[in-house]
Structure formats: C-alpha cells, structure tokens
Amino acid sequence: MSVELTKLPSGINVITEAMPHLESASLGVWVNSGNRDESGDENGISHFLEHMAFKGTRRRTARQIAEEIEAVGGDLNAATGAESTAYYARVLKADVPLALDVLADILSEPAFDRDELLREQNVIIQEIGAVADTPDDLIFEHLQGTAFPDQPLGRSILGTPKTVRSFDRGKLCDHLARHYRAPDIVVAAAGAIDHRAVVAEAEKRFASFNGPEGPAPEPAHFGGGTHVEKRELEQVHIALALAGVSQNDPALYSLQVFNNILGGGMSSRLFQEAREKRGLCYSIYSFHVPYSDVGMFGLYAGTDAADTSELMRLIVDEVADCAETISEREIARAKAQMKAGLLMALESSGARVEQLARQMIAWGRPIPLEELVAKVEAVTVDSARAAGRALMERGKLATAVLGLGSGLESAAAIAETLTRPAA
Secondary structure: OEEEEEEOOOOOEEEEEEOOOOOEEEEEEEEOOOHHHOOHHHOOHHHHHHHHOOOOEOOOOHHHHHHHHHOOOOEEEEEEOOOOEEEEEEEEHHHHHHHHHHHHHHHHOEOOOHHHHHHHHHHHHHHHHHHHOOHHHHHHHHHHHHHOOOOHHHOOOOOOHHHHHHOOHHHHHHHHHHHOOHHHEEEEEEEOOOHHHHHHHHHHHOOOOOOOOOOOOOOOOOOOEEEEEEOOOOOEEEEEEEEOOOOOOOOHHHHHHHHHHHHOOOOOHHHHHHHHHOOOOOOEEEEEEEOOOOEEEEEEEEEOHHHHHHHHHHHHHHHHHHHHHOOHHHHHHHHHHHHHHHHHHOOOHHHHHHHHHHHHHHHOOOOOHHHHHHHHHOOOHHHHHHHHHHHHHOOOEEEEEEEOOOOHHHHHHHHHHHHOOOO
C-alpha cells in the first residue's frame, strides 16, 4: 500500500492510497467546515446543506443521483461534524470516475429546488424530534451545550426547528460560497484506484472551487456548568465532561491512553468496577474528542434512579484514582489495543480513506503508521497519569443528568467534587 499526495493549482489536496488486493474503492470529498463555522441564526446549515446536496443538481434529479450509483452496485452517503463535512462513496474500481462525477456535481451545482428544500426541512425537524425522544442521544446534546455554552461548538449540529425553517436557497448558496473553498477541500480515495487518474478527474471536475481559504471559526473555550432535566424515563442518564486537549497538544496520546484505561472497553476500570463488580449500570464508558483548538474528555453511564448517587461517587473516585495509580500492565494493554485499532483500519478502504482525509484536515499531511505507533509507544506511566491529573486541575466540569428521582441534583453536586482541590 502506498500513499500519494498531490496539491492541485487551485489548492485542493488529492490524497490516495492504492490497495491492490481490492476490487472496490472508497472515495470522497472532505470539507474543512462544520457547525463550528455557523453563526447563531445559521445553526444547522452545514447539516442542512449536506442533506440538500443529494436533492438534485442542474444535471441530475435526486432520484438519478441515487440510481446512478446504485445501478453499479455502489453506495453514497455524507456526514456533518463539528469541524468538517464529508461526502463519500464506495464503488467498484471501474466506477471511480462516475463516483467522482456525482460527488463533484452535487457540490458544485446543487439545484436547491424550493419544493425539495421544504420537504427536507420537515425531514430534519423530524430528525431533531427523534433525538429529543432518544435520551442516550439527547444527553450528549445537553453535555455539549453545557461544556461549550453560547458558542457554535456547543450548539446542535442539527440546528433548531426555527433555524432550519429559516434556510432558503440564498442562505445555502452564500454558505457554500464562503466555506467550500479549494484550500479547505480534500479529495481522498483508497482501494482499487490509480492516483494519477484520480488527480486528473479531480482537477477536471472540481475546477469551479477556487479562491482563498474560508473564514476561520471563532476560538472555542470550555465553559462548564450543570444541566439537570427531569423526565419520565426508565433510567437516569449521566454525562460528564472535562476540558481535554486539542489535536496538536503534546499530551494527546497520553490522554488517549488514560481514556482507554479508564473507560475504553470491557477491561477498563469503569466497566469492571461499575458493571461487573457492582452491577450499577448496563452501559458505561469514557471518551476524548480533540478539536483543532480545544478538547472534551467525557464519561457516560445509564443507571437506575436509586443508584445514581452511588454511581456518581464511583465515577469520581475512579477518575481520581486512575490518575494516580495507572500501572505498567494497564499501559501495555492500552497500547496494544490502540495499535491493533490502527492496524485494523488498514484493512478497510473506508476506514483508511477517512483516516487520510481527517489527517489532512487536522495536520495538513498524512501521518505514517510508524509515526502513529511511535507516538503511542512513547506514552509512559508518568505521562498518562499526568494527563489524567491535568483534566481535574483545569478546574472546569460540565455535567448533564436526565431522568427521574430525588438524586439528580445530589449526583450533580457529587460530580462537582471532581475538580475541587482536596481539603
């Protein structure tokens, strides 16, 4: 397998990895723009634009877009994140030019038909309603908003019914023109592909994207606070967040190892103690999301109302203890899991192409596997412990609790002790 990178005169980066043993290819267009790039009255427009891209172009109807890809056995999809939006396909190797043509078409010449726009507004408002009816999704909306209050990173990627209803053709065209610029675009492909052919197709089909980089999003800051919502549910849903680190922070890999040990799998401390030993929950885990300038370290658990306070005390104790007592054995296990994950990603063209594109957006270059493994191997007991202690020492905590019972407020108060200095 070989990674090749070409920067087109327009500024678009084209990156590919040939996987000769495959007969199919995964490819797509990643744009360095997401809901962080939205003003308050634009909240949700990145996601709405992603939906509308598939609803017809000057050359194709919405049905034709779907049928042309599926007629060759391929599939087409998209996803909106906080800092990027992706449009991607998987096809047989002979159909790579078709997939690139469709992807270029939906981004360069979307029709934004008024009837399609109105229908999609209704679809997304139903999607917003579905999240509101799904507590283990809704809790993360509350957590994100509490962690990053009054700023784009804290707003829902879906937007609100009010903002979604306000989007029209003019707003979509303006957002597309401001943020979908050549230097912010990565065309990536992996699998049964030829780099020179992909470059030639990209240069031809994405010629309309030009101009300088789009405007940078406003800097984010971790705020913190508490959100307690009483709702008639079978479980109480708990989510905590501490200020993590950015994609470029030297402590990133140490914190990822700390996360793995604390709540990254069935052998993690939280899973073993809370579920296996005490039976306090069915689901419990931790995670770390690094953004370009900030990060969020989080934990989630769902439990019975009667066990809420006990589980919260356990979580606080385990986080604090983990930061002081991580062992060499745990470090070795976490490293093995992380390295296995990196290697397993190489076996899938879809995972590989996404990894390449995200590396280009985050760091402006593909990161060789050897370099990633070296960063993981460089983590020590001391650096992992230090990364865990730094979470609490930053002194900011976001807590979201959703459910019924008298222990919701007390659970939130227990969570606050996580960032208080010991007496």
